Amino acid sequence: MIINGMPLWAWIIFYALVLIMLVADLKMFGRKGEHEVNVNEALRMTAVWIGVSLLFCAGIYFFYPSDSHEMALEFLAGYLIEKSLSMDNLFVFLMLFSFFGIERKYQHEVLFWGIFGALVLRSIFIFAGAAMVERFEWVLGLFGLFLLYTGAKMFRHDDSERSDPSQNIIVRWFRKVYPVTDRMHGDRFFVIENERRMATPLFVALLVIETTDVAFAVDSIPAVFSVSRDPFIVLTSNIFAILGLRALYFALAAVAKYFTYLKYGLGIILIFVGVKMLLAMNEYINSLAAVMGFRLNVPHIEVPTPLSLAVIFGVLLFSMLFSVVVTRNKGTTPNIK
Numbered sequence: 179m180i181i182n183g184m185p186l187w188a189w190i191i192f193y194a195l196v197l198i199m200l201v202a203d204l205k206m207f208g209r210k211g212e213h214e215v216n217v218n219e220a221l222r223m224t225a226v227w228i229g230v231s232l233l234f235c236a237g238i239y240f241f242y243p244s245d246s247h248e249m250a251l252e253f254l255a256g257y258l259i260e261k262s263l264s265m266d267n268l269f270v271f272l273m274l275f276s277f278f279g280i281e282r283k284y285q286h287e288v289l290f291w292g293i294f295g296a297l298v299l300r301s302i303f304i305f306a307g308a309a310m311v312e313r314f315e316w317v318l319g320l321f322g323l324f325l326l327y328t329g330a331k332m333f334r335h336d337d338s339e340r341s342d343p344s345q346n347i348i349v350r351w352f353r354k355v356y357p358v359t360d361r362m363h364g365d366r367f368f369v370i371e372n373e374r375r376m377a378t379p380l381f382v383a384l385l386v387i388e389t390t391d392v393a394f395a396v397d398s399i400p401a402v403f404s405v406s407r408d409p410f411i412v413l414t415s416n417i418f419a420i421l422g423l424r425a426l427y428f429a430l431a432a433v434a435k436y437f438t439y440l441k442y443g444l445g446i447i448l449i450f451v452g453v454k455m456l457l458a459m460n461e462y463i464n465s466l467a468a469v470m471g472f473r474l475n476v477p478h479i480e481v482p483t484p485l486s487l488a489v490i491f492g493v494l495l496f497s498m499l500f501s502v503v504v505t506r507n508k509g510t511t512p513n514i515k
Contacts, residue, residue, distance in 0.1 A: 184410045185287065192414060196297065199230065199391035199421060204290060215286050220428035227422030230255060235419060238411075251483040252406035256415030258487065259451065262494045263398045264423050267446055270390055271427055278383045279362065287365045288380060289424040292387035292434070296395075298389070300416055319459045321400035325452030327395050332445025348389045349382055360384060380500055397448065404451035405486055436505045442496025445489055454481045 179186040203223070235257070239250035275285055310317050352358075357376045365368045402412050456463075460476040460489040467474035 181496070183408065188410070192410075194330075196421070200290075201293065203421075203424070215428045220221060220425050223425035224422055224429050227418075227425055230430060231418040231422070234414065248483065249406075249408065249411055251487065252408065252411050253415045254489045255405040255490065256402040256412060257482055258490050258494070259447065260398050260416050260419035261422075262428070262447055262490065263394065264419060264445060265350075265399065265494075267391070267394060267423065267431055268427055272431060274383055274386055274390075276340075278379045281362075281378060284362070284365045284411065286424065286428070288384050288387065289427060292384055292391070293420055293424055295388045296391045296420055297417055299392060300395060300399070300420065301413060302423050303399055304409065304413045304416060307399055307403065308412065310440060311407065314384060316459070316462050318403065318455055319462055321403060322452045322455035322459065325400055325448045325455065329445045329448030329452060330503065332441050343398075348385055351386060352377070352382065355373050393482055397427070400455075401448060401451045404455040405483060408453070412489070437498055437501045439501040440497050443493050446497075447494050450489055451486075451494070453484065457481065460498065 181189055185199055235250050237251050238253050239246055243248045256431060271285075271289070274280075275282075277287075280288065357374060359369060359376050359378050359383075362380060363378045365380065366378055367384065368375060370376070396485075399412075399416065402416055406415075408414050457479040460478045463476050464474050
């Protein structure tokens, strides 16, 4: 049985591998209870996640059924795009945990289930997106225009204007239909108070993380489609990048606020992949112009995957290093614990 160009057994093996890694992560990294994840633990787990992702990429390189070398490069490009765009999630996580007063020792519990939910939602979105692209190829043009718009917004976004999590539409709806306690109850999502089952602020924070991930997916999934049209490559690169997000959060949480210019690098990346996507749609642009009564002859320009990799990695690295240099010149030193 073939599903989106890959045999059913390949999908089963992939999701089984993801499940095994989640269980291993929960056992080794997210020990239940009062455990506070430190930076050294997080760095080790980040290295493990990156190593597993590279091993999977090597598997694609040697065993993918068609054009394996190009597919491996596309996997790397998709992985790097999702990883770089996920960096912006760190700032949202920090803001949410501060707003809800969630101590560091309980944050891993929220992030684990938040990422688990993100894996399910991303799978649904990517399968739906792949079906749309296969049936209506012009959708890629809309993706490209949207990425240009969101990339430009990065340059006008003010970090001081973060939205109030309590005004999240899902949170407001949930508070109306389900009672929520006024205080934390350790790492518990639900408790019994006065013979009533009530949610805790920890569960409300989880709801906000899940809904904000949907918003992030609107940017990142079209961006990955700019480097690959293969659903298996798009999905696996996306999920492997997300799997390491929890470890990356604890590794970089102490210094994330010093990456002040990272958002501009992410904006450049979004604009780059948006332009790349539109350049590949020259036939549709020319046809649309003809329908509107004027003639265009936009040439087809294919941006090679290695060049895409180099641009994305270079922009991400430069924006992070530039932030560190500016921070050092201002006399501020990150406090890493």
